[in-house]
Structure formats: structure tokens, C-alpha cells
Amino acid sequence: MMHHIHLSDVQQSAVEMLEKTRVTRVYTAGERLFAQDDMPDGMYCLQSGHVLLWHSDTFGYKTSFKMAGPGELVGYRSLLGDDNHSATAETLTACHACFFPKKELEQFIYSNPTVTRQFFRILARDRGPPDALLLRGQHLSIRIRLIYLLLIMKARHGQYEDDGTLVYNLPLSRTNIASLIGSRPETVTRTIKELKRDGVVFFENRRVIVPDPKRLFKEACIDSVPTGDA
Amino acid sequence: MMHHIHLSDVQQSAVEMLEKTRVTRVYTAGERLFAQDDMPDGMYCLQSGHVLLWHSDTFGYKTSFKMAGPGELVGYRSLLGDDNHSATAETLTACHACFFPKKELEQFIYSNPTVTRQFFRILARDRGPPDALLLRGQHLSIRIRLIYLLLIMKARHGQYEDDGTLVYNLPLSRTNIASLIGSRPETVTRTIKELKRDGVVFFENRRVIVPDPKRLFKEACIDSVPTGDA
């Protein structure tokens, strides 16, 4: 789900204002766009690189719930909810990110019903029940959750080769993966080994290869192959 | 978090239209406002009673993720996301619910930035990372998750007595509770027993009594007691 906003009939003045006030910055891996409990002062649009969003609970456990890539917006939930950030956004790789200050951005959002609607869609579709529940349901084994993670990442981070192979370049450590599916790095390693043994998924460093995607869908009990953008 | 929309300076025509087209209906326990995969044709506002929202995954497992009570809106996520319903809304008790048809409702939402903003808030604050993650984090024991459930329900469904006791009337079965925190009815029973033994929480049928709320907060590592509406 790309976050492209259609600008066709938006008030020209609002767009110009937005263009004038936005700031593009370069980040190195491991930097933070914002931290949990910060007051949001704007929104970020990733132009290149990847960002991981994680929440730290009252016991200090960190749980990741989203990886954002090029073209995606980051930091909109708390901004639109008038809340402090409920998560920290940390770069996984070097990134180019564009920052839109709150005031001008809001003017833009409300400038036109079409734009408003786009933001409603982004917000409403962001990790709805399905995603969050599939990745953390106790009744689902780690193996299945790992497969679901790949299926969810497919739309934005996966790519089909000519021979039907599915390939990902995921800048995620075992620890990151564990954090996303509610598990532990050791268990992720073991599960990855198991998937390789069964010939379903091959993890080579940060590169993931799925020779026969249909087998993956079948194991997750998904018959109809979901298409890229939904 | 109540879903009261402030109508002070909304276009009168939009409000009138909304008032004219809304339909109030009475439901008995066990009825469905809408079902997963249905196309949304409007939104519901609960006037009395309680509704449980649950998602059924590809393996047929049902996972509940929200209980809505009087004053709350139901069915907005899919409507605003232009998606089919990703959950089923089933009444736990007899209910009065008011239905707003999609077309007129959208006119209302876009009629005024103040209203639009309210809906952004509702959507953005609906089960943000904290809620969903706390109730399903594997690293948290069932006991802690049960406590978190009570803490989350406190704002809307809990009530302080004069003596500082916290009392809930939750129309939830053990199975419902299990489904909300990602567990099983048997385990919920055992955990409830344990909490009673420790004198922290007393479940009497569908009535829940917390004699010393501070102990509850402490066990969940929450120092600052969250206030009702945020």
C-alpha cells in the first residue's frame, strides 16, 4: 500500500506551502526519527531506506510492529490522534527522509476532501486487526507467524523474479524479526533452519528467497494470492 | 475515550441530513451488527449494551480485539479505509444501536474540519500499538495480560465506588476474555482463581471487584494512574 497522495485537484496554495516548508534529511543506520513519548511536530515520508517502529512497554520490553520502506509515511498515527508518540522510529539502514511540519501539513490534509480521504485510508488500513493478530496469536506457531510476516511484507518489500521466485531484501536482524512476530532470536534461527530444510524459504543473510510462493500461501491457508497493492 | 462529536459549529444542513437518515434498532444478545468480509454500508453508534468485535483468521481461529459499550462507534475502520469489514460485531447483551448510512455520514464527516479531526482522533487512537501489543505479547504472562485488559477497560467500563474500590460490569464469558488476551478459558479460570487467592481482583460472575486498584497498577508497573478519558 503506497502512500502516494493524489494531488490533481488540491488547492495549489496548500501544496506550495507544503513544498516550501518540508525538509529533507539524510540519516545513518541506527538514528531515530522520533522517540516514544515525544510530542509529534510533524510527519516523515521515507524516500529511501528502511525504518523500524517499536514500542517499549512498562516492563521495558521492546516490541516491533512495523517496518516502513521507501514511499511510506511514518509518524502519522500519533500526530492525527493528538497523542504523544507511542513508538520509536529507528532507521535500519541509511535513509533519506522528508519532514513535513505539523501546522502546514494539517492545512494540507484539510485543504481538500480528496486528500482528507487519503489520510483516512492510510490510517484505517494501517495494521488493522488482521496484521497485528496474525503476527502475535499464540495459537499460531512461530513458523506460521514467520510465514505471515513474509506475506505481509510481500506487497511492499517483496519482488517476483522472471522464474516466479519471490525475493526479499529485508534489512532485519534475527532479533528484529523475533520482535516483529513476538518471539526470540534463537527460536527465529531454529525456525528459519526448519523452513530451509523443508525447501520452503531460504534466508541468506538479509536476503530471503521463496522458490515456490504457492507453497507458502498454502501453508498459511491462503488460497487466493493477494495482489501487491490492496 | 467517548466518541462524542462536538456539533457546535457544524453545518446545520449536514446534521439535519444525518438526523433524518439515521435508524435506531434494538438487538438481542448474540445478534450481529455486521460480519467479517461484509461491505460496510454505514457506521453504528451504540446507545446501550455491549458489542464484541472479533476477527476470524484463515485457520478459522477467532480472536477478539475489542469490546464496545454505550456511546462508542462501531464499524468505522473498514468504512473509512474503503475495505470490507475485517471483523464481526456481535452483541454480548441486548443493545440499542443507531445506524448512520455511509453516504450521509461521509457528507457529515467532511462538512467541517472540526468533525473531520474528531474522526481522525477516533481512528488514530483506536487500539494503537500499546493496547494490541500488551494484550498479546508472549513475554507477558496471562496474569499480566488479564490485568492489562482490566486497565484498558477501566476508562470505559470501570467505576470507582466511594471507598476507592474499582468495580466493573463486564458481560464477558471466560471464553471471551480468553479470546481477548490470546489464551484459553481454562487458563483464564485458573488465573482468576490465582488473583482471588492473592486478594488483587475478585471475579463474581460477570462482576469484577478490585479492592485496592493501586496494587493492580503496581503489578502492571504503571505508576501514574491513567485518568478516565485521555
Place this chain on the structure above:
DNA sequence: CGTACCGTTGAGGTGAGTCAAAGTAAGTGG
């Protein structure tokens, strides 16, 4: 006075977490 549903209790099994240690890869500085 069944029937049906919900809740409780007990016994037993296991998937995945934990802990500890060794292996690997990448980066740094002399």
C-alpha cells in the same frame, strides 16, 4: 426434568523461552 451452555478442576504433554557457550562477520587501528 432434560438439554444446553458455561465454568471449574485435574492430569499430562509440548512448543518455545532461557541460559550459556561457541562460531561468524564486519569494522578499527597499529
Place this chain on the structure above:
DNA sequence: CCACTTACTTTGACTCACCTCAACGGTACG
């Protein structure tokens, strides 16, 4: 080019919180 550090990954052995299955008790309702 090679020691040295640092961070990540893998492996094995052990443990346990929770699930599963099965039986029983309570309560509502026609």
C-alpha cells in the same frame, strides 16, 4: 595485513507456562 573489538548468529541442554483433553458441577430455560 593482522590482532582486536564488537555485534550478530547459531547450537545444545534444560525448564516451564500454558495448552489440550476429559470429566464433572452449576445454572438457566423450555
